[in-house]
Amino acid sequence: MxxxxxxxxxxxxxxxxxxxxxxxxxxxxxxxxxxxxxxxxxxxxxxxxxxNSGSEGSLPTALRARLSHLVTEWSASPSWACFSSPNLEQSQTQNRRRLAEFVSAPPADVVITDNTTMGLAMVVLGLPFTAGDEVIITDHEHYALTSPLKVASLRSGIVVKQVAIPSPATSAAQILDVFTAALTPRTRAICFSHVNWTTGLRMPVEAICALGRQHNVPTLVDGAHGLGMIDLNLPALGCDFYACAGHKWLNGPPATGLLYIRDAVTNPWKLVPIVSEVAEYLGPKFSIADALQMRGSPNGPGFAILAAMCDFYDEIGxxxxxxxxxxxxxxxxxxxxxxxxxxxxxxxxxxxxxxxxxxxxxxxxxxxxxxxxxxxxxxxxxxxxxxxxxxxxxxxxxxxxxxxxxxxxxxxxxxxxxxxxxxxxxxxxxxxxxxx
Ligand SMILES: Cc1ncc(COP(=O)(O)O)c(C=O)c1O
Structure with missing residues (x-):
């Protein structure tokens, strides 16, 4: 129990x-x-x-001190911090740029989030699913993915098709075959983990995303264990969405994460911003990534330190x-x-x-x-x-x-x-x- x-x-x-x-x-x-x-x-x-970094990492000592300094800065002049400080302000332009560079993505395609769970929910609940749409997942997914899928199935009538992955898996081809067999003309998304939280299997992301593209089906990767563990180049993976954590393998502060949205400016999969202050202005003024970033008071100090962790990791390589x-x-x-x-x-x-x-x-x-x-x-x-x-x-x-x-x-x-x-x-x- x-x-x-x-x-x-x-x-x-x-x-x-x-x-x-x-x-x-x-x-x-x-x-x-x-x-x-x-x-x-x-x-x-x-x-x-x-x-146990798979659950949460640890903030380096020097960054802990800097985080405290930023909280002090915020407290000293809160409205300046929220609206004008380059580090702390709401649209997070500077920190988005740094994080985007770290994962080789265009800054316009990146949203700083609170964690993987938030990024996954933004995509699953923001995609325009209709009744009978099929979504493929594996039997090794985390609740952070299955939970919004449950909401989508109750709200929109999507059908979640769970495929079985062998443990231990022995080849990428073996895994790809499982996804290929599950595709149907009703498939509207493929959602899976980059690294399975259960066995640590690193999934063949590029091959699965190529399969999605071949069938005009968007791919959402749960990258909770990607950022900070794997030398990531997100556009090169070929996924449409990648939600990940800053607080696990990258050792960023609590309540930090990243969501990558391929081609956020054109928004090909017509994602809507489920958490935003500017949904009315979605379009030329605010892309989907901008809209998801503008979601009220931000964790400015935490996000600035997350960006600083990119320097920490780049220094090591x-x-x-x-x-x-x-x-x-x-x-x-x-x-x-x-x-x-x-x-x-x-x-x-x-x-x-x-x-x-x-x-x-x-x-x-x-x-x-x-x-x-x-x-x-x-x-x-x-x-x-x-x-x-x-x-x-x-x-x-x-x-x-x-x-x-x-x-x-x-x-x-x-x-x-x-x-x-x-x-x-x-x-x-x-x-x-x-x-x-
Ligand atoms: C595969 C996977 N996805 C999502 C999550 C949730 O991560 P977060 O705390 O960043 O929301 C976890 C947490 O351990 C995880 O292992």
Whole structure:
């Protein structure tokens, strides 16, 4: 049974740890290499091993101070901040430009949002669906996508067709075939994740979007785990819409995200702005992206810091970030396979690079039925947090036909730029201590 909304959406159940970290805890000896130096720029609670960026990232210490400075600036002259400050003002022109550059998109095609959920809802509820329209999704989608689709099905009578993705998937072609088979003349949208939150499968986005274009069907990508993990060039992916988070892998502040709308000025899919102050003026004066940006008082300080995180990542190099994250994740998968056998890993093999991501999903047991036990992994995740101060989470996804239970339950480990192999050693030491 779901104990709380938090447990349902976020996993775990621990009452965890004080929020504030004493700044003295940040004093560290000179770091031996670039990644160690980078880790020193974050301020986690001493003793905490944080392996859950898939839920939320951590703001670097210097940016935390700058955020506080911007809140002070806002408070000092609020109306100036809201209407005139280049960083904080409502249309967010300057920060949109910086974020657009980071994902290689035209600034006019970018909206700064509060999170992935907001971006997905803006698209699903803003598209002009009519009764009987079909929308293809997979059986690994997050509630942030299935929830607005439910509203659209109740309100407009759309039919949501859920296709099954194998776990672990072994090739891009295998996944593409599933989408191709689901297309019909009534298909009006294809919605799927860039990286599945369940197993960490990185979907073949370019191929699925090309399929959509071939059939004149728009594609919406849930990119919650894209921004900050993957070296993104959004126009090159070929999608029509991409909704993502600033607060996860990019380590931006809470309540920050991004929505990309291809060709927002011409708005080919006739999206309407479901949250806006200027919907009456949609057209030459305000594009759909402008209208969705103008939605009342903005999180100016948070958005300015999100834009500053682009500088932080560019300084490291987006491609170096992706390689580092993938390499740590490959270590996690290899350690799990070496400890409990290859069958315990539900993420694609790291050898299949184009399907791999920074999320690793496995069941720490040699018993093949442990995955079907709805308590085993969630309880283990809680023990890791409460007893070992290691944050990971439990996820689950539908079992294949004929399995002993409807869902497979796995432990999900996120390896971000501040993690290292010592974190992975701690995790596996704790797991072997708990389960052998
Ligand atoms: C695949 C996926 N989509 C959407 C979300 C919701 O993200 P946000 O908190 O940015 O709205 C999550 C959250 O973990 C996710 O994993």
């Amino acid at each position: 779901i104990a709380s909304r938090r447990q349902f959406l976020c996993g775990g159940g621990a009452a965890l740890l004080p929020l504030l970290v004493a700044d003295t805890a940040l004093a560290k000896p000179a770091p031996p290499n670039k990644w160690a130096a980078l880790r020193g720029r974050f301020s986690f609670l001493p003793g905490l091993t944080y392996l 987006k491609s170096a970030v992706e390689s580092r994250i993938l390499s740590l994740a490959a270590t996690v998968k290899a350690r799990a396979a070496a400890t409990w056998g290859e069958a315990c890993v539900y993420s694609p093999s790291p050898a299949v690079m184009d399907l791999s991501s920074g999320l690793s999903a496995f069941v720490p047991s040699r018993d093949p039925t442990a995955a079907y036990d709805a308590d085993f992994v969630p309880k283990l995740a809680e023990t890791l947090i409460n007893k070992h101060k290691i944050w990971v989470r439990a996820t689950s996804f539908p079992s294949p036909p004929g399995a002993p239970a409807p869902r497979i339950n796995t432990l999900r480990v996120s390896t971000n730029i501040f993690n290292n192999t010592a974190d992975i050693d701690r995790l596996f030491a704790a797991l072997t201590h708990e389960v052998g």
